[in-house]
Structures are given as C-alpha cells and as structure tokens.
Amino acid sequence: MSDSLPSPSLATMRIDYARHQLLEAEIAPDPFTQFHAWFEEARRHGVLEPNAMIFSTVDPSGGVSSRVLLLKGLDDRGFQFFTNRESRKGGQLAREPRAAMTFLWAGLERQVNIEGVTEHVSDAESDAYFAVRPYAAQVGAWVSSQSQVIPDRDWLEQREAEFRAKYPDPGSVPRPPQWGGYRLVPTRIEFWQGRPSRLHDRIVFARSGEGEPWRMERLSP
Numbered sequence: 171m172s173d174s175l176p177s178p179s180l181a182t183m184r185i186d187y188a189r190h191q192l193l194e195a196e197i198a199p200d201p202f203t204q205f206h207a208w209f210e211e212a213r214r215h216g217v218l219e220p221n222a223m224i225f226s227t228v229d230p231s232g233g234v235s236s237r238v239l240l241l242k243g244l245d246d247r248g249f250q251f252f253t254n255r256e257s258r259k260g261g262q263l264a265r266e267p268r269a270a271m272t273f274l275w276a277g278l279e280r281q282v283n284i285e286g287v288t289e290h291v292s293d294a295e296s297d298a299y300f301a302v303r304p305y306a307a308q309v310g311a312w313v314s315s316q317s318q319v320i321p322d323r324d325w326l327e328q329r330e331a332e333f334r335a336k337y338p339d340p341g342s343v344p345r346p347p348q349w350g351g352y353r354l355v356p357t358r359i360e361f362w363q364g365r366p367s368r369l370h371d372r373i374v375f376a377r378s379g380e381g382e383p384w385r386m387e388r389l390s391p
C-alpha cells in the first residue's frame with residue numbers, strides 16, 4: 171500500500187497571488203529589457219540565486235532532460251551559461267541544439283520561460299569567464315568527468331589533489347578544452363505574473379529567428 175499524502179494534502183495547498191500585475195501598457199517592448207528589469211528587481215528583493223534556472227534539453231531517445239544551471243551572461247544575442255561540453259547535456263545539445271530555460275522568482279510570484287536554439291560562445295568568451303572563476307572551481311573543471319560513472323568519492327578527491335598539485339597557484343589553471351560556454355538564442359520568451367483566482371498575466375514575445383522582429387501577445391492563463 172502506498173503512503174498517504176502528508177497533511178494538509180497536496181490537493182489543498184495553494185496561494186492566491188496578488189503582489190503585482192503585468193499589463194501591456196507597462197511592459198517593455200523589448201523582451202531583453204523586460205528580463206533585465208525583472209532580474210534586477212529579483213536581486214533587490216533578495217531572491218536567493220536569481221540567476222538559477224531550470225535548463226531543459228532534448229534526449230536522443232526523444233525524451234526531455236532537465237537540471238538547474240546558473241545564468242552567467244546576457245546580451246542582445248542571448249542567454250549564456252558554461253559547462254563541460256562532454257557532459258550529458260553537452261552530448262544532447264550536440265545532437266539537438268533546441269533547449270529551454272525557466273526562471274522562477276517565487277517571492278515576486280513570477281516566472282520567465284525561454285525557448286530557443288543553443289550555440290557555442292567564442293573561445294575568447296569562454297576564456298574570459300573561466301579566468302574569473304574561483305581557483306577551486308577552476309580546478310574542479312579539470313577534476314570532474316561530468317556525468318560519467320566514477321568508482322567512489324575517494325576517486326574524485328584523489329583527482330582533486332592531483333590537479334591542485336599540477337596547478338598550485340591561482341591564475342595558473344588553463345581552461346580545459348572540453349569546458350566552455352553556450353548561448354541560448356531565444357525565439358520565444360514568456361513573462362508570467364501570478365494574479366488572484368489563478369487568472370495570471372502571461373505576455374509572450376515570439377520571433378521566427380535571430381534578428382527578426384519580436385511579436386508580443388497576451389495568453390490566456
């Protein structure tokens with residue numbers, strides 16, 4: 171027999187959202203401008219890691235994989251993150267570059283959903299970001315064969331000791347060849363604002379490709 175739901179049950183757990191609204195007359199006509207505004211507001215309100223987002227990729231089998239990543243760059247071209255390109259998500263992106271990001275800022279009753287196509291950032295951009303990472307994180311990029319099966323924790327800690335000995339000084343750690351950045355070039359960005367009675371505000375920007383004009387529409391909640 172399966173365990174019963176905790177009390178109160180999941181079916182009765184709900185919050186009526188009423189902090190903000192999102193109207194066409196108030197939203198920026200450019201989705202990047204609107205994202206910056208919401209992101210900075212999340213920072214000012216003390217949202218824990220406002221750059222954390224769920225990143226979803228397409229598996230070769232036809233399924234979908236998701237994990238939490240950190241946004242590390244944003245410009246007019248798209249949204250940047252960095253990772254081991256030989257990881258599971260790296261392999262998936264090599265086969266199918268389409269992907270999606272979801273940012274949730276629960277304290278502000280907001281989320282942003284972004285869909286698009288990924289591309290590699292330049293080596294210069296990857297080098298520049300790797301250079302400002304903490305020393306331990308730089309060493310960790312060499313230690314981890316990300317997503318691969320390993321014998322145990324001792325194996326990982328032994329490799330860390332080996333690479334710390336190989337690169338003993340901060341500033342001496344080169345970027346691993348398999349480690350680098352991606353940019354999600356968006357074709358769809360949806361801004362979601364919680365409203366009372368589940369009649370939420372949903373404003374979506376869509377375009378057919380990079381450089382094309384954005385079309386803004388309101389969606390039914």
